[in-house]
Amino acid sequence: SQKIEQNSEALNIQEGKTATLTCNYTNYSPAYLQWYRQDPGRGPVFLLLIRENEKEKRKERLKVTFDTTLKQSLFHITASQPADSATYLCALGDDYKLSFGAGTTVTVRA
Amino acid sequence: ETGVTQTPRHLVMGMTNKKSLKCEQHLGHNAMYWYKQSAKKPLELMFVYSLEERVENNSVPSRFSPECPNSSHLFLHLHTLQPEDSALYLCASSQETGEADTQYFGPGTRLTVL
Numbered sequence: 001s002q003k004i005e006q007n008s009e010a011l012n013i014q015e016g017k018t019a020t021l022t023c024n025y026t027n028y029s030p031a032y033l034q035w036y037r038q039d040p041g042r043g044p045v046f047l048l049l050i051r052e053n054e055k056e057k058r059k060e061r062l063k064v065t066f067d068t069t070l071k072q073s074l075f076h077i078t079a080s081q082p083a084d085s086a087t088y089l090c091a092l093g094d095d096y097k098l099s100f101g102a103g104t105t106v107t108v109r110a
Numbered sequence: 111e112t113g114v115t116q117t118p119r120h121l122v123m124g125m126t127n128k129k130s131l132k133c134e135q136h137l138g139h140n141a142m143y144w145y146k147q148s149a150k151k152p153l154e155l156m157f158v159y160s161l162e163e164r165v166e167n168n169s170v171p172s173r174f175s176p177e178c179p180n181s182s183h184l185f186l187h188l189h190t191l192q193p194e195d196s197a198l199y200l201c202a203s204s205q206e207t208g209e210a211d212t213q214y215f216g217p218g219t220r221l222t223v224l
Contacts, residue, residue: 004152032210043200043215096207100153
């Protein structure tokens with residue numbers, strides 16, 4: 001069965017540094033991958049989409065890469081700020097169906 | 111939030127109760143979803159509706175019964191639940207059930223089953 005792993009449950013970093021989150025998957029060939037942000041007590045909010053034929057996507061301070069050979073996506077938050085503190089979810093997509101990872105909670109220290 | 115709203119935000123119920131969760135989307139979307147999010151676990155897709163027709167029922171127990179009376183409203187009717195059903199129930203909508211359509215989530219209903 002398919003498996004999606006996000007590198008760690010929690011990531012603590014200093015303000016201004018780059019946070020790098022990993023999403024690995026097995027037994028799956030997704031057509032696309034999305035990253036979402038979830039704050040406590042809130043629903044996930046869409047951040048970025050990358051398709052299987054794309055290597056990299058950027059949006060402001062966010063960058064995502066997608067390596068279908070390694071079956072891995074990396075999500076980078078550059079020049080991190082305390083307001084970036086949240087849980088980040090990767091979601092692998094096939095048609096309209098999304099399969100989510102358990103998430104990585106990022107805490108940015110001022 | 112004005113995009114996708116869910117009521118109630120919190121619900122405590124006994125195993126013999128019957129309750130309903132409500133979701134409303136104000137985005138003009140045609141697809142709506144129910145997800146379950148348990149602590150430390152990934153979101154699990156439960157049901158998908160497209161233009162009020164159920165297109166996905168992800169092996170969900172019959173004690174969960176969805177209803178989609180129109181493309182703006184989605185309900186999840188609950189009866190004889192178990193304590194392990196305690197979780198955050200999230201509703202989402204998307205323009206269509208097309209590939210990579212962005213899903214917009216509501217704030218969720220935190221359900222506790224005693």
